[in-house]
Amino acid sequence: MTDHAGGPPPLAVEATGLVKHFTSGKKTTKAVDGVDLTIPHGSVFGLLGPNGAGKTTVVRMLATLLRPDGGTARVLGHDVVHDADAVRGAVGLTGQYASVDEDLTGTENLLMLARLYGFRGRAATQRVANLLEAFSLTDAGSRQVKTYSGGMRRRIDLAASLVLSPRVLFLDEPTTGLDPRSRNQVWDIVRVLVEDGATVLLTTQYLEEADQLADRIGVIDHGRLIAEGTSTELKRSVGQGAVDLRLADATQRAEAAAVVHRVLGTEPTLPTDPYALNARVPDDGAHLVAQVLPALGEAGIAVPEFSLGQPSLDEVFLTLTGEPLPADETNDGAAVEEEVAR
Amino acid sequence: MSAVDISTTSLREAVALESRPSRPSAVASSFTFAWRALLKIKHVPEQLFDVLVSPVIFTLMFTYLFGGALAGSTDAYIQFLLPGILVQTIIIVTVYTGYTLNTDITKGVFDRFRSLPIWRPAPIVGALMGDTVRYTIASIMCIGLGLIIGFRPDGGVLGVVAGVALLLVFAFALSWIFTILGLLLRTPNAVMGVSMMVLMPLTFASNIFVDPSTMPSGLQAFVNVNPVSHLVTAVRGLMAGTAGIGDVTTVLISAVVMTAVFAPITMYLYRNRH
Numbered sequence: 001m002t003d004h005a006g007g008p009p010p011l012a013v014e015a016t017g018l019v020k021h022f023t024s025g026k027k028t029t030k031a032v033d034g035v036d037l038t039i040p041h042g043s044v045f046g047l048l049g050p051n052g053a054g055k056t057t058v059v060r061m062l063a064t065l066l067r068p069d070g071g072t073a074r075v076l077g078h079d080v081v082h083d084a085d086a087v088r089g090a091v092g093l094t095g096q097y098a099s100v101d102e103d104l105t106g107t108e109n110l111l112m113l114a115r116l117y118g119f120r121g122r123a124a125t126q127r128v129a130n131l132l133e134a135f136s137l138t139d140a141g142s143r144q145v146k147t148y149s150g151g152m153r154r155r156i157d158l159a160a161s162l163v164l165s166p167r168v169l170f171l172d173e174p175t176t177g178l179d180p181r182s183r184n185q186v187w188d189i190v191r192v193l194v195e196d197g198a199t200v201l202l203t204t205q206y207l208e209e210a211d212q213l214a215d216r217i218g219v220i221d222h223g224r225l226i227a228e229g230t231s232t233e234l235k236r237s238v239g240q241g242a243v244d245l246r247l248a249d250a251t252q253r254a255e256a257a258a259v260v261h262r263v264l265g266t267e268p269t270l271p272t273d274p275y276a277l278n279a280r281v282p283d284d285g286a287h288l289v290a291q292v293l294p295a296l297g298e299a300g301i302a303v304p305e306f307s308l309g310q311p312s313l314d315e316v317f318l319t320l321t322g323e324p325l326p327a328d329e330t331n332d333g334a335a336v337e338e339e340v341a342r
Numbered sequence: 343m344s345a346v347d348i349s350t351t352s353l354r355e356a357v358a359l360e361s362r363p364s365r366p367s368a369v370a371s372s373f374t375f376a377w378r379a380l381l382k383i384k385h386v387p388e389q390l391f392d393v394l395v396s397p398v399i400f401t402l403m404f405t406y407l408f409g410g411a412l413a414g415s416t417d418a419y420i421q422f423l424l425p426g427i428l429v430q431t432i433i434i435v436t437v438y439t440g441y442t443l444n445t446d447i448t449k450g451v452f453d454r455f456r457s458l459p460i461w462r463p464a465p466i467v468g469a470l471m472g473d474t475v476r477y478t479i480a481s482i483m484c485i486g487l488g489l490i491i492g493f494r495p496d497g498g499v500l501g502v503v504a505g506v507a508l509l510l511v512f513a514f515a516l517s518w519i520f521t522i523l524g525l526l527l528r529t530p531n532a533v534m535g536v537s538m539m540v541l542m543p544l545t546f547a548s549n550i551f552v553d554p555s556t557m558p559s560g561l562q563a564f565v566n567v568n569p570v571s572h573l574v575t576a577v578r579g580l581m582a583g584t585a586g587i588g589d590v591t592t593v594l595i596s597a598v599v600m601t602a603v604f605a606p607i608t609m610y611l612y613r614n615r616h
Binding site: 060063064065067085086088089091093095096099100101102103104105108112113115116117118119120123130131133134135136144160162164165188189192193196198 | 349350352353354355356357358359362363364365366370371374377378381382385386446449450451453454455456457458459460464614
């Protein structure tokens, strides 16, 4: 697997033309429609897309849970169809929902997996104790998983994926439905794993998550990869970004908008905050940005806050697909309240 | 919830695994899944409740309500009924195999198992092994109740144990039908519903409750080919110490046939489901 002497370094994940159809009744949908992926060792690849875009199907094919209808995929050099057992021995998978047995305790769940991976007797109990400690679950180990909070469930699920220290980890929407603190914990865990050399393929609906964790991002929509690159590259492909102003005096906003329009040549937008003003930087207009503040100064308009922002991944998605990403429903208020209520 | 800090050091240590164990054998992984099934009985003892209540009600109801009318006395009837009730109880309990499997699938636990580098049938074989323990508990309860209310098998301890053993073999084979339903249907409740629809005619249109000689000829024909009838005849014979080799062999053959047909279908569905 690692004896490609002299050649390019082998890839952790390599997929070409992956296709998967689902048939229900007479209707056949192409859940995944020709996806190519190349993920080098030790990197994090983020697969970003809305619900139903095909993210989970891609991960399930790579994790040998689904057989592709077309194309090939290799994980650590092993073919996912013909050499599935070798893939299974080298990867860890954490699904969208905690895939642990809720009736069993945390310890029992991990002990079962440790034994299934071949740990015996004391080696198995020792392995479980180490994992519980690493995920701050030692105290909860003797409780049934159904009594765990959302964050604890996700941690036991991650611990379950790491019993054999997989070299490649598939995380399918690892933070969906978590409150911000639990989400940050999951992010920290992923960062540590990657520092230690693991390769991570992560699917997410959250722009921020892809931005925070992923070295490269693939945007997926209707089963196709519609863009791929680093976060910066994707943002740059959309345009030059925008200037955000905050005025000292709200009554000067109309006048400020006129000045900005004259300098940049684009129509400023006026947010609901009466002090705020945004304007898109035109393509090949980066040099004009430096003239905005002096021009406002000459007009006698005080600007206590000025920032130059790159376009958000939200805008990237909008530009690429013509549709905005679905609203981020689960990751804020409701989840936090739920967590506090437990 | 108190703030939880993930310790980077212990996480690093846990991830840095110096030696990887060799893969467990098919037998070892099946036993691990059987152990899981037993843990579930320990944590969710309510699941045994269903298993135990219906045979108690059926035994008491049929013995005291109909026993005198059907066999002249309740005491005579219990000798006839108990092996039949035992068979019915265990056969109904086999449905839980499909139900549990389907619950695992809907909750995502099965994806985890399928992503492991283990002998592929292990999760199902292990679950069936664990279920055998459940059948044994149900058998003990059922026979215990029978003994209290006057069941006196002429086959003695040996005959009763042989009867239960034959029943367990049959139940293991029959379970493969329910694993298929568990893999095909969408929800655990659908599995329950469809299974009961299959089992009701199989258990009632049999010789469990009455001698079929008074039934209309069409029904008698069904009762005579119903494998449950053969099983009941064999178990009754073993417990009464009068079983012929033929009865027992018929049951064993039907168990082999069911396993040979339904186990491969189960494994095919298991490998290819999405």
